[in-house]
Amino acid sequence: MNSESAIEAGIRSAKQLLVDGITPIDREVCIQESLDLLERSEIAMVGSTDENGYPHIKAMFKIESDKLKSIWFSTITSSRRVSQFIRNPKASVYFYDAGCIAGLLLVGEMEVLQDAESKERLWKEGWEVYYPLGVTDPDYCILRFTAKYGDYYRGLQNITFDI
Amino acid sequence: MNSESAIEAGIRSAKQLLVDGITPIDREVCIQESLDLLERSEIAMVGSTDENGYPHIKAMFKIESDKLKSIWFSTITSSRRVSQFIRNPKASVYFYDAGCIAGLLLVGEMEVLQDAESKERLWKEGWEVYYPLGVTDPDYCILRFTAKYGDYYRGLQNITFDI
Secondary structure, eight states: OTTOOHHHHHHHHHHHHHHHOOOOOOHHHHHHHHHHHHHHOSEEEEEEEOTTSOEEEEEEEOOEEETTTEEEEEEETTSHHHHHHHHOOEEEEEEEETTTTEEEEEEEEEEEEOOHHHHHHHOOTTGGGTOTTGGGOTTEEEEEEEEEEEEEEETTEEEEEEO | OTTOOHHHHHHHHHHHHHHHOOOOOOHHHHHHHHHHHHHHOSEEEEEEEOTTSOEEEEEEEOOEEETTTEEEEEEETTSHHHHHHHHOOEEEEEEEETTTTEEEEEEEEEEEEOOHHHHHHHOOTTGGGTOTTGGGOTTEEEEEEEEEEEEEEETTEEEEEEO
16 A cells, blocks of 8 residues: 555545445535635645746645635745736635545635735744844735635535635 | 644744755756656646636646656546646646645646547556546547746745756
């Protein structure tokens, strides 16, 4: 079992599902499982679009969330990611659990926040390593993602739902 | 240590870097580390763009790769992902290692291949669970990603390089 590859594990899990029979995931279960996946994930994959229209992906620490609707991140104001979102706020956030082969895609918009209230509220002890001037560092900013809809994958099923 | 969060681990690692001093990663090391990260990763995050211009992300099994230039995936021909790439081949592939806080973004184009040679060469034993008709199943297809450039992140450094 130790040498089983991810591809082999996927096949094994899919075979078991076909033996057991696939139970359709209803909307309520889907939203609960999506929320559980989001809440146990410390890292999110964040999707943006570059100036030439190519999709970009970056792993970011999830700082805070409000159900499936809002997720907050912190980043460097002068970063490429921030200039991408200022130019084009269309965004996605993706969470993946390799253990249960489940994925949650949230699609929506990303705002770049530089107000003192947000920066103070979300500041974490030790972040001077990233933002040497502390909570008022102009190179420290907050990203707030707001989801419009979600797409949850688990057990060979894909469910799309409004948020 | 067991209860250390990902955010705390990031801060600890960044603090240590600032104590030790940041050694700039040169192009050769960057390409070697990128290749190592790609080769040890079984799962990639694949970026596409939907019909409304929103970036999407999906975890996919990496089937095969040729250095940093080409990566092959398999998927369902009738899937949303395939229709997105037929409409807009702009794509990205992202690998992330949470342990060493390293990420590799590859940006390029995705082709949808349905030729028998590619489908036969990349077929894996057991895939009938996904494609019941086997290697000739019209709902089985190959995605081939070709990278134009890469962006590697590790140790608070970001290096962009042509491929």
